[in-house]
Amino acid sequence: MSKLYKCKKLETTLHFLPKEIKYCCSNTKGLGIDIKDTNFDNLKSNIKEAKNKYIKQLEKGILPKECIGCVDYTECSEKNTSLFDLSSLFKKKTYKISNIIVSHFKECDCSCIYCSQKYLQDPHYKKYEILPLIKALYSEKLIDEENLTVEFQGGNITMLKEFDAVIDEFTQHNCNKFIININGINYLEKLEKIKYHPSSVIDVSLDAGTRETYKKIKNVDAFEQTISNIRRLKNATNVHFCLKYIIIHGINDNIEELTGFLNIAKDLKVEDIVIDIDFRDTMMNHETVFIIPTHYYELFKTAKEYSSKYNLGFYIPEYTKKILDKERY
Numbered sequence: 001m002s003k004l005y006k007c008k009k010l011e012t013t014l015h016f017l018p019k020e021i022k023y024c025c026s027n028t029k030g031l032g033i034d035i036k037d038t039n040f041d042n043l044k045s046n047i048k049e050a051k052n053k054y055i056k057q058l059e060k061g062i063l064p065k066e067c068i069g070c071v072d073y074t075e076c077s078e079k080n081t082s083l084f085d086l087s088s089l090f091k092k093k094t095y096k097i098s099n100i101i102v103s104h105f106k107e108c109d110c111s112c113i114y115c116s117q118k119y120l121q122d123p124h125y126k127k128y129e130i131l132p133l134i135k136a137l138y139s140e141k142l143i144d145e146e147n148l149t150v151e152f153q154g155g156n157i158t159m160l161k162e163f164d165a166v167i168d169e170f171t172q173h174n175c176n177k178f179i180i181n182i183n184g185i186n187y188l189e190k191l192e193k194i195k196y197h198p199s200s201v202i203d204v205s206l207d208a209g210t211r212e213t214y215k216k217i218k219n220v221d222a223f224e225q226t227i228s229n230i231r232r233l234k235n236a237t238n239v240h241f242c243l244k245y246i247i248i249h250g251i252n253d254n255i256e257e258l259t260g261f262l263n264i265a266k267d268l269k270v271e272d273i274v275i276d277i278d279f280r281d282t283m284m285n286h287e288t289v290f291i292i293p294t295h296y297y298e299l300f301k302t303a304k305e306y307s308s309k310y311n312l313g314f315y316i317p318e319y320t321k322k323i324l325d326k327e328r329y
Helices: 008-012 040-059 083-089 116-120 131-139 162-172 210-216 224-234 255-268 294-309 320-325
Strands: 003-006 011-016 021-022 033-034 074-077 098-100 149-150 180-181 200-206 240-247 272-277 311-313
Touching: 008 011, 008 040, 040 131, 098 131, 131 162, 200 255, 200 272, 210 224, 224 240, 240 255, 240 294, 255 272, 255 294, 272 294, 272 320, 294 311, 294 320
Parallel strands: 011 098, 098 149, 149 180, 180 200, 200 240, 240 272, 272 311
Antiparallel strands: 003 074, 011 021, 021 033
16 A cells, blocks of 8 residues: 655744754754755745645655654645645645744853754854844745744754844744753843743753753853742743753653752743653664663653642653654654
8 A cells, every 4th residue: 555645834934043044943853955055035935845745745645855853844645635635635735834943143151961953063164143144034925924933943042142132023024932941051132022922932951950050051050040040030931831850861850850840840830841851862863773771661650640740730741752652763
């Protein structure tokens, strides 16, 4: 039975990275073009042509090599696909962008041992300005303004000089759905002034329950300062807060450290916690099989039970769930 593939994120996402622009959400795999080969004057035609090329391959049952190992595409067969679904699968695509990921910068005031930016180092790297590209996307009518969500990844946005202007550009077009990843070390007053949509999230990776472990992971002594800044920003806005804990083998993969983190999350009254696995063991580990240590499951169980007891939202990223289900990556 022949296979068919779909990828909604390939249809709707644009991801700005230090050295390239991806047409999907991935920063390690996925489909994209090198910045130096890109003529931004032809942004619209470049985007539509590339997305159309790859999506046609998926619809023909051809999985591009860049997609192998990704967990975001959907696989189906003609046997399990109704005629209605098939017509929907092949309907004309508009390629309107409803998901923009901004991670084209590396500036940061800590050096997390798991940071993906270390794998993207380039001595010739020179950050490009993203504001002109955002303006071009709007002028070319490539953005789905009603449904647009913008996510900031990369380094630390408190150090991104364009941030205020980029936020203003989005909000002037009535975009207020933001996912903003910060480390919390420095305070950015601009974050107080955004009128957030209820779906917006500010995500902080604390990754520790004690100062000493935080220093080992972040390579900077700013544990108390970070907690203070989270508290200040939470009191100043109505935005949804998520506190993240990335399990790092041999450093914070123990109940005592995790419990300290959970107590901090409860004290800060954050809405959600996210538990994840070290990026280096999963997304950067394509050549070898990563066997999930048995005690990781106990950590996830502890976090889930604690969250239920104290009415905290508890989440595991979808790709991590799939890794845990298979017990390996």
